Amino acid sequence: MEVFGIAASLLAMFASFGVLIGLLFGFFGMGGSFLVTPALLVMGYKPDVAVASGLAFVFGTSVIATLKHRDLGQVDYKLGVLMIAGTTAGIEVGRIGLHWLQDAGLADTFVSVAYVALLGGIGLFVTYTALKGDGDGGVSHDEADGEIDPDDIPDIAKKIQSYRIPPMMKLKGGIRVSLWMILGVAFATGLLSGLLGVGGGFIRMPALFYLIGVPVPVAVGTDLFEIVFSGGIGSFLYAMDGAVDLAIVVPLLAGSAFGARLGAAATSLVDEDDIKVYFGIMLLLGAIAVAVRKIGGIIEMPVLDTVALVIIIGAALLVSGAVVVSSIRELRTAESSTTAQTAD
Amino acid sequence: MFGIESLTGPTGAAILIGAVLLEALVLYVGYGALERVLGPTIAKMLRGE
Numbered sequence: 015m016e017v018f019g020i021a022a023s024l025l026a027m028f029a030s031f032g033v034l035i036g037l038l039f040g041f042f043g044m045g046g047s048f049l050v051t052p053a054l055l056v057m058g059y060k061p062d063v064a065v066a067s068g069l070a071f072v073f074g075t076s077v078i079a080t081l082k083h084r085d086l087g088q089v090d091y092k093l094g095v096l097m098i099a100g101t102t103a104g105i106e107v108g109r110i111g112l113h114w115l116q117d118a119g120l121a122d123t124f125v126s127v128a129y130v131a132l133l134g135g136i137g138l139f140v141t142y143t144a145l146k147g148d149g150d151g152g153v154s155h156d157e158a159d160g161e162i163d164p165d166d167i168p169d170i171a172k173k174i175q176s177y178r179i180p181p182m183m184k185l186k187g188g189i190r191v192s193l194w195m196i197l198g199v200a201f202a203t204g205l206l207s208g209l210l211g212v213g214g215g216f217i218r219m220p221a222l223f224y225l226i227g228v229p230v231p232v233a234v235g236t237d238l239f240e241i242v243f244s245g246g247i248g249s250f251l252y253a254m255d256g257a258v259d260l261a262i263v264v265p266l267l268a269g270s271a272f273g274a275r276l277g278a279a280a281t282s283l284v285d286e287d288d289i290k291v292y293f294g295i296m297l298l299l300g301a302i303a304v305a306v307r308k309i310g311g312i313i314e315m316p317v318l319d320t321v322a323l324v325i326i327i328g329a330a331l332l333v334s335g336a337v338v339v340s341s342i343r344e345l346r347t348a349e350s351s352t353t354a355q356t357a358d
Numbered sequence: 359m360f361g362i363e364s365l366t367g368p369t370g371a372a373i374l375i376g377a378v379l380l381e382a383l384v385l386y387v388g389y390g391a392l393e394r395v396l397g398p399t400i401a402k403m404l405r406g407e
Contacts, residue, residue: 070374070375070378073375073378073379073382074378074379074381074382075382077379077382077383077386078382078385078386081386082386246375246379249375249378250371250372250375251371253366253370253371253374253375254366254367254368254370254371255366256365256366256370258371258374258375258378260374260377260378263378264381267378267381267382267385268381268385271382271385271386271389272385272389275389275390275393342404345401345404345405346404346405346406
């Protein structure tokens with residue numbers, strides 16, 4: 015059976031995959047191109063189509079997720095605009111650096127090693143702080159609008175906030191940070207994005223929380239707001255060459271819009287500490303998957319591409335499952351406490 | 359799909375990205391309406407009521 019000239023089974027598969035990705039994207043503010051592009055490559059799509067369609071999908075799904083986070087008061091537009099400015103400058107410098115590395119014949123090795131090290135490093139750090147459970151990052155998801163508890167601000171962020179170089183900016187959660195510190199963090203994350211050729215959500219979201227001290231829900235919402243612009247511009251540039259495939263983007267977006275709604279709603283239910291360890295593990299598995307794919311390319315074993323994809327999808331299933339289970343548990347706990355209070 | 363994929367150049371790209379944006383907005387409004395209508399029932403089911 016075909017719909018608009020495309021096999022219904024293919025549409026259903028993309029829509030189901032979209033639900034999974036949307037859930038992670040809505041909850042963590044990352045995970046779009048990280049999951050879609052490798053999957054499309056393994057399915058046999060040309061690299062430019064895989065990258066372009068992945069970007070167009072990320073653009074669409076970030077529009078939806080940003081609107082949802084805006085409804086929950088979890089987007090700091092001032093911070094978002096500053097991050098866009100700093101990140102854009104960083105990406106440009108990163109691109110120049112990448113061209114220099116290409117001329118020196120070091121680009122491929124550098125990008126692969128840096129990608130694995132960064133993904134693995136952030137994954138290890140997030141997992142370690144979550145398991146340590148010392149309060150570093152123990153920010154509850156419902157604190158987006160109120161003043162953030164100083165104990166919940168990571169030590170590095172406290173240090174960065176202590177540099178009072180004017181002008182100072184007041185951000186959501188009641189925190190005050192120097193404009194130059196925000197631009198510095200944005201530039202650094204943009205530099206990594208430009209050097210590694212990735213969207214940067216997995217770098218920017220932890221950076222907003224760990225380095226600037228923005229509450230997690232605001233970090234997620236603001237990161238999504240920025241992705242609307244980076245994804246939109248990126249997909250527009252690729253679409254000029256006709257590389258965006260709507261047969262991929264339309265069903266993926268339909269599924270992910272549903273998943274993103276669930277993911278964004280879950281941010282208001284689930285305490286981030288419950289999930290952070292899974293997020294760290296997902297990043298670690300992502301690093302392993304990239305390393306496996308790279309090794310497959312070096313020793314010419316295409317089967318390792320499939321192994322990498324299985325690792326990525328398995329990690330995504332694990333984390334999205336944890337988000338759903340924790341949300342249902344929270345809903346039931348809230349219901350039990352309401353019932354107990356009524357009985358009292 | 360929908361006969362607009364063959365479009366290239368700035369105009370074609372703008373139409374294509376506009377189509378993705380339109381789909382995103384339609385899905386946001388559509389799923390939002392569905393959530394309002396079915397949300398309370400689904401939440402009750404998940405709470406085990």
